[in-house]
Each structure stands twice: as C-alpha cells, then as structure tokens.
Amino acid sequence: MESIQVKTVDPIGQELLKSAYQRGLKLSWDRFEKLQPQDGFLRVGLSCPYGCLQGPCRIDPFGRGAEQGFCGLDRDGMVAALFLRLALSGAMEAMPEEKGGSEPSWPPALKDAVSRALKNLGGDRTSPAEAQRAAALLNRPMESPESLIRQALRLALLTVAWLLKGPASDARKKSLPLKVGYGLLAQKEINIGVCGRPSSEFLKSLLAEVDRIHPDNGQVLSLGEFIPLDAGCLPFTCTSGEAESVLISGRINGLIAGPGTDPSIIELCRTLNIPAASSIDPKTIRGLVQKAGEKKPPGLQAVLQLQPSWVEEAEVVVAPSHLEESFRQGPAKKIAVLGGADHPCHPLGWIPTEVTPALLGKGFAVAGWGDGGLWMIKKGLASEKTKRPVQILGGKRGPVLALKALASSGRLKEVKGICFTGLKSCQDLAMALGLACLGLRVGMAVPLPLWGSEKVRNLLQERLAAAGGSLTHFDHPAQADEILDWFLK
Ligand code: SF4
Structure with missing residues (x-):
C-alpha cells in the first residue's frame, strides 16, 4: 500500500487503489507484482517465435546456457524473427476489413518519403502480399537477420498506409468534443x-x-x-x-x-x-x-465522495485537416508528439504530465494521443483556457493523423520526435517502426525485445538511418527526464 503513489499520479486513483487494498480486492498492480520477473528470455527477444514444434527453444542472454536453438538458430536470427513476428501481428491488426486488406495508397505529400523508404528496403511498393511473405518466413529458420528485419520494416510501412486510410466513420467530422474525469x-x-x-x-x-x-x-x-x-x-x-x-x-x-x-x-x-x-x-x-437501474447490490457501495465538477474538456482531432489548420496557425517551430497506452512499467500518467508542461515551457507545440492524451486533458493541458493548449489526436492511430497533417502542411521537418509512452498492442509497435521508416525520429519509453542481439539492433538502426529516421529505445523503462532530454536533443 505504501507504493500506491508510484502506481498513478491521480490522487483520486490513489484513493481508489487504497480502498481496493483495504477491501482485499486484487487489481492489475497486484498481478503485475506477482508476475515479476516476467519472462526474461522473451523480454530480450531470445524466445523462439518460429512456427515449429521442436521447441520451445530459448537462448541464454548471458552466454552461460544454450547458445543456439535445437535447429542451430542463433541469437541474431531469433531476435530478428521475433521482431518480424511482432510486426506481422501489428500489420494484421491494422489490416482493413475488406478481404485480404487493400493496396496501400499514400497521400501525395508523403510520396517522396515512401519512395525513399522503399528504395532502402528493396522494391518499389508494398502490398498485402507482404504479410503472406512474412508468414512464410516464420515457418522455419531459413533467412538471414537482414532479410527478416527488412521484411519487418516493409510490414511496418504497410501498417502505416492502412492506418492512414482509417475507418470511414472517423472522417465525418474534423474534431469532436470530449470530456474526461x-x-x-x-x-x-x-x-x-x-x-x-x-x-x-x-x-x-x-x-x-x-x-x-x-x-x-x-x-x-x-x-x-x-x-x-x-x-x-x-x-x-x-x-x-x-x-x-x-x-x-x-x-x-x-x-x-x-x-x-x-x-x-x-x-x-x-x-x-x-x-x-x-x-x-x-x-x-x-x-x-x-x-x-435496480437497487444497488451490497458489493456496489460508493467509496469516494466524487465532485461532478472534476471533469476536463477538450476538442479531439479526428481529421488531419483540422490538425493541419492548427499547426499552420501555431507559431511554434518545434513539434513534439507524445502519447500511447498506459503501461505498468510507469506510474499511470507520469510521463505525459511531467514531460508535456516542460516541453510547452521550452516553446514546443505538443500533440498527444491515446491514454497519454487523456492524461494531458486530465491535467488541463488541452483546455482552451490555457495559452497554448496541446492538440489531442483521436484514437490509437493518433501519430499517423499527425504524420498526414504535418506532411500536408510541409512541417514534418519541425517534428522533434514522436514518443510512445507505452505500447499495448503489436499495432503500436508496427506503427512506430513505420513512422521511423518514413524518416521520423521515434522514441519508446518501454523496452523492446531487441536487447538479446546487438547485431539486430545495429541492423535496425542502419536501415532506419538510411531513410533519415531513427528509433530510440532503452533497456529499462525510461524515466520522464530521459524522455524530455530525448526531445530536447
Ligand atoms: S525453429 Fe529451431 S530454435 Fe525455434 S523452436 Fe524450432 S528448433 Fe527450436
């Protein structure tokens, strides 16, 4: 119970967690603590992801146990294959509903970045067939880490293209009012x-x-x-x-x-x-x-006196054109995009509510999305009453809305970074990779399963650097000041 304040920055959330503790209720934090240490092999990418029933094989990250899988697969091949497996799942999540996905069509403002990325990855286009090819590569080890990473990045590009298309219903309005609290x-x-x-x-x-x-x-x-x-x-x-x-x-x-x-x-x-x-x-x-509407059951007692006024409001961008207008009007020449899912590695809300005010203070224009964006609203940072409110991007595909808007307004060069405070699904990871493939500087506040192979980490960075992008990630959950420093560099 003494660590409740490091689980969430919200005082009401802290009271609710205290109440759960006093009532003996087990919540996600209790499960997270009991799960420690989580699978260290998988965490660094050294748990075999191939569709093979001769395993499961794992490679010892410290070199004191197994150095290869049963078939002879080494650590570089294993880490690269796991990365491809995650990118494939991400692309599948983003795939439009029509059968087998659709051929990607890119906005004109992104055509140069896309052709640069594709030139770097081989071939002149991506198509839904990338997913089939990746699935074939993941049957059994047969390709080099270079090929696996290249295929992961091609899938990441496809993911961004599909997310840019987005669900038709999202395009009806440019922005929508939202209440949080x-x-x-x-x-x-x-x-x-x-x-x-x-x-x-x-x-x-x-x-x-x-x-x-x-x-x-x-x-x-x-x-x-x-x-x-x-x-x-x-x-x-x-x-x-x-x-x-x-x-x-x-x-x-x-x-x-x-x-x-x-x-x-x-x-x-x-x-x-x-x-x-x-x-x-x-x-x-x-x-x-x-x-x-029936009488409340005995277990359902109000545990806090909540005030109806504890609500913040914001306008949420659902169409890139709305964001484009806001960025056009904004004087800031430095843009930070920060958001993503809550993650148990960090106190809830910590990074968005610490880093955003500091960035605004340094003259950045900030856009947020996902849970990160909600924390910004809860903190009052998106209120029209503030001097320079943050822009809130609707839904999980917030960063691709920003990409489209900034490319159309010719301001992509002003983006100092897109940082994911947490990842929840593989789609988040594939989207982050796709953005880096398109030349953007992308950061992660949670570790990625790449620390089992230096070679794979280098291969990935080389590929992204050739397209003008980068992916910064840490071997530990990043601190708020590490994320701030990353934006300011
Ligand atoms: S592909 Fe090789 S390393 Fe992976 S489970 Fe099968 S035998 Fe083990």
Missing part, C-alpha cells in the same frame, strides 16, 4: 461503463435504450477506449489503465464488454456484483440497462 461518475445516478470497442450499431442501440429507460438519470461512459459518435466522443471517466479503479468506485452500475476487454474486468464485475454483458449480442442491451 472521475467527476462524470457523480453527474448521473446510473452509469453504464463501456470497455473495448463495441460496434457503432451496438452503441447506438445502447444509448437509445439508456435514453428510453433512464432518460434523466442515466449515461454511458467509456472506460479508456476512444469511441467517436456522431456529435462527440463517448465521455471518458478514466484512461485504460484505470478501468479497474473505476469499477471499485461503486459508481458503475453496469458494464458492456466490447472486443478487447481484459478478462480481469469481467472477473471484477463478478466479484463486485456489477451486471455485465458482452457487446457481441445486441439482445443483451435491454436486460443490462434495466438491471443497472
């Missing part, structure tokens, strides 16, 4: 939380049902996922790393679990007697909304 939980009596990403049809039915059954005292809140609606985004009561804390607040009366919801959320709902339903079946909506 624990105070939302105190604004209405009945709160239905949404985890993961239910379909827009499901959400429309859910909102209509809440309006019908609880017209004056019900609302639907996001527990960490960016969910655009026609007129605005679903209000966020918390970032993704705080979803469990919000459940123990005693102010969530029902939960919808969309695709991507962690199993721990469903389990915690069971423990706390919070009615929960999957978003797969729309028939569950009515029952869930009705149950949410």
Whole structure:
C-alpha cells in the first residue's frame, strides 16, 4: 500500500487503489507484482517465435546456457524473427476489413518519403502480399537477420498506409468534443461503463435504450477506449489503465464488454456484483440497462465522495485537416508528439504530465494521443483556457493523423520526435517502426525485445538511418527526464 503513489499520479486513483487494498480486492498492480520477473528470455527477444514444434527453444542472454536453438538458430536470427513476428501481428491488426486488406495508397505529400523508404528496403511498393511473405518466413529458420528485419520494416510501412486510410466513420467530422474525469461518475445516478470497442450499431442501440429507460438519470461512459459518435466522443471517466479503479468506485452500475476487454474486468464485475454483458449480442442491451437501474447490490457501495465538477474538456482531432489548420496557425517551430497506452512499467500518467508542461515551457507545440492524451486533458493541458493548449489526436492511430497533417502542411521537418509512452498492442509497435521508416525520429519509453542481439539492433538502426529516421529505445523503462532530454536533443 505504501507504493500506491508510484502506481498513478491521480490522487483520486490513489484513493481508489487504497480502498481496493483495504477491501482485499486484487487489481492489475497486484498481478503485475506477482508476475515479476516476467519472462526474461522473451523480454530480450531470445524466445523462439518460429512456427515449429521442436521447441520451445530459448537462448541464454548471458552466454552461460544454450547458445543456439535445437535447429542451430542463433541469437541474431531469433531476435530478428521475433521482431518480424511482432510486426506481422501489428500489420494484421491494422489490416482493413475488406478481404485480404487493400493496396496501400499514400497521400501525395508523403510520396517522396515512401519512395525513399522503399528504395532502402528493396522494391518499389508494398502490398498485402507482404504479410503472406512474412508468414512464410516464420515457418522455419531459413533467412538471414537482414532479410527478416527488412521484411519487418516493409510490414511496418504497410501498417502505416492502412492506418492512414482509417475507418470511414472517423472522417465525418474534423474534431469532436470530449470530456474526461472521475467527476462524470457523480453527474448521473446510473452509469453504464463501456470497455473495448463495441460496434457503432451496438452503441447506438445502447444509448437509445439508456435514453428510453433512464432518460434523466442515466449515461454511458467509456472506460479508456476512444469511441467517436456522431456529435462527440463517448465521455471518458478514466484512461485504460484505470478501468479497474473505476469499477471499485461503486459508481458503475453496469458494464458492456466490447472486443478487447481484459478478462480481469469481467472477473471484477463478478466479484463486485456489477451486471455485465458482452457487446457481441445486441439482445443483451435491454436486460443490462434495466438491471443497472435496480437497487444497488451490497458489493456496489460508493467509496469516494466524487465532485461532478472534476471533469476536463477538450476538442479531439479526428481529421488531419483540422490538425493541419492548427499547426499552420501555431507559431511554434518545434513539434513534439507524445502519447500511447498506459503501461505498468510507469506510474499511470507520469510521463505525459511531467514531460508535456516542460516541453510547452521550452516553446514546443505538443500533440498527444491515446491514454497519454487523456492524461494531458486530465491535467488541463488541452483546455482552451490555457495559452497554448496541446492538440489531442483521436484514437490509437493518433501519430499517423499527425504524420498526414504535418506532411500536408510541409512541417514534418519541425517534428522533434514522436514518443510512445507505452505500447499495448503489436499495432503500436508496427506503427512506430513505420513512422521511423518514413524518416521520423521515434522514441519508446518501454523496452523492446531487441536487447538479446546487438547485431539486430545495429541492423535496425542502419536501415532506419538510411531513410533519415531513427528509433530510440532503452533497456529499462525510461524515466520522464530521459524522455524530455530525448526531445530536447
Ligand atoms: S525453429 Fe529451431 S530454435 Fe525455434 S523452436 Fe524450432 S528448433 Fe527450436
């Protein structure tokens, strides 16, 4: 309990964690602590990723045990193959829904950067066939680390191209209003939380049902996922790393679990007697909304006196043209893009809330995305009342929105860095790599599984440097001042 303040920078979040501890509830932090040390082989890339059942083989990072896999695969080949495996998963996550993905089409402003990147990686185009080729390479060791890294980077470019295309629904408006904060939980009596990403049809039915059954005292809140609606985004009561804390607040009366919801959320709902339903079946909506309005079960007691005013607001960019206009008007000549998912390596909110004010103080224009962006809003850094508010980019593909906007306004050279405070999915990693392939300076605040092979790290940096980009990562969770120094260099 004494370490609660190093788990989140939010004082309300700290109170909720204390309450969980006192009630004997086990949350993600307890699981994270019990999991230590996490798999050290995998962490440095020395756990074989090939689709081979003669393993699993691991190579000793210190050279005191196995130096090769059963088939003779060495550490460089293993690390490079794991990197390719992650890039392939990232590309698959980003692949548009149409069968087999689509041929990438790049905005005109990026054509030069793309052709430079492709020249460096071999070939004059990327296509959905890159994924098949990568899958074939990962059947059994047969290619050099150079080829595997090149293929990973080609997939990373494809990932950026697919993310640039984005879902059609995101393009309807240039920006959307968004509210964030624990105070939302105190604004209405009945709160239905949404985890993961239910379909827009499901959400429309859910909102209509809440309006019908609880017209004056019900609302639907996001527990960490960016969910655009026609007129605005679903209000966020918390970032993704705080979803469990919000459940123990005693102010969530029902939960919808969309695709991507962690199993721990469903389990915690069971423990706390919070009615929960999957978003797969729309028939569950009515029952869930009705149950949410019933008398609170004994486990669901409000544990904090929350003030309705504890809410911050911002305008979230969903179309690059909006960001382009903002950057055009802004006088700053140095641009920092900072964001990404909450990660248990760092206290929640620490890097975005420490580094952003320091960058603004040094004359940077800052854009944030993901949980990092939400922490900036919570801190009031995106408020129109501030002298130079940060720009908040909607959704997980925030950095590619920035890429498109900055390329179109001819300001890519002013980008001092794009830093990922945390990674949650392989898509994040593939996107980061793709941005570096296009000549941008990219940083990571969490370690990547590359420390098992110096050769692979060098190969990667050489490839990226040839395209004018770079990827900085640390062998430890980076401190806020390391990230700040990286931006200022
Ligand atoms: S491919 Fe080689 S190193 Fe990997 S599991 Fe199979 S035998 Fe082991």
